[in-house]
Amino acid sequence: MTSTALPSVAWRGLALSIAGATLISFETLLIRLVQADLWTIVWWRGVLLGATIALYVILSQRSLRSFRLQGRAEAVAVMAFAAAVFCFVAALQATTVANTLVIGSAAPFIATIFSWVFLRERPPAATWAVVIGLVAGLFLIFFDSLSAGHAAGDVFALGYASCLGAYFVALRRCRGEAFFPIIGYGGLLSATLAWPLASPGAISASDLKFLVLLGVLVVPLATMLLSRGTQHLSAPDVTLILMLETILGPLWVWLVLGETPDNATLAGGALIVVTIVGHAYFAARRPG
Structure with a gap:
């Protein structure tokens, strides 16, 4: 944070963002507690998330008119979000939670690289120092996973970070009010793609309880808190x-x-956390 006193609206944004980040941190535990297969988890998560977001839009705006997608960027964002969901769940089933989240934390800087390649937006020189730190951290994790049998899961985690990076880049070209429709359609698209291999009716009551908690409460509420908080x-x-x-x-x-x-x-x-936190800290203190 900057050294100057924050206005009340910034403190409110800070509180909402911390609450959202804390709530979403329970997602990995809930998925770990589910015993169902990958496709069934993705199906239930996507259907519940999409339905919950649609219900929120109806109740808050009394119309689904704003749920329409407009333009190529919004379609790309939906596809990237759906792919990120699949890679995230697959990574959690094939490697450790720590590996998944640490590798996934590289997403904002992968987005920077995508912006440079596809949008011709040249990143500042300091960003490349961060990328070097990230690559070094990822190398340590992947090298160990080759002997631990987690390499496939780590590849999925890297796929998750890459899809999330693509989602961030596409989101920058979307309308501000398209955020919730993109999340909702992304959830429904992930469910549609998983449906041929999923077994939704064979899920246990215990698994269903965790998935409802995940798809109806944790992910939608965390998304809403973060979207409101990060605006300030x-x-x-x-x-x-x-x-x-x-x-x-x-x-x-x-x-x-x-x-x-x-x-x-x-x-x-x-190494990755220190690199990212250090970059964010000095960027926040930079004047202008």
């Missing part, structure tokens, strides 16, 4: 706040399931 904060501040998920997600899984990250993940993760 700078991008570096948002980056710092979202790092809470990278720290808290593995913590909840460790407390409930006893899953502990290995030394390579701790070392690589520490």
Whole structure:
């Protein structure tokens, strides 16, 4: 944060963003607790998320007219979001929560690279120092996963970060009011793609309870809190706040399931977190 006193609206945005980041950190634990297969999890998560977002739009705006998509960027954002959902769930089933979230935290900087390649937006020189730090951290994690049997899961986690990066870039070209329709359609698209291989009716009552909690409460409410909070904060501040998920997600899984990250993940993760937090901190203090 900047050294000057924050206005009340910024404090409100800060509180909303921290609440949203903390709430979304429970997503990994809930998915870990579900025993169903990948396709069934993606189907239920997508259907519940899409239906909840649509209901929110109807109740808040009393119309589904704003639920329409306009333009290529919004369609790309929907597809990228749906692909990110699949890669995220697949990564959680094939590697550790810590690996998934730490690798996923590279998404904003992958978005920077995509912006440079596809939108010809030249990033500042400091960004490349961050990318070098991220690559070094990812190398440590991937090298250890080759012997631990987590390499496939780490590839899915990198796919998750890449899809999320593409989503961020596409979102910049979308209307501000398209945020919720994109999330809703992205959830429904992920469910549609998973449907041929899913077994929605074969899910246990216990799994359904966790998935309803995930798709109806945690993800939609966290999305709403973050969308409201980040409207009043700078991008570096948002980056710092979202790092809470990278720290808290593995913590909840460790407390409930006893899953502990290995030394390579701790070392690589520490390098990535310090790099991102340091970049955000100095960016927030930069004048102008």
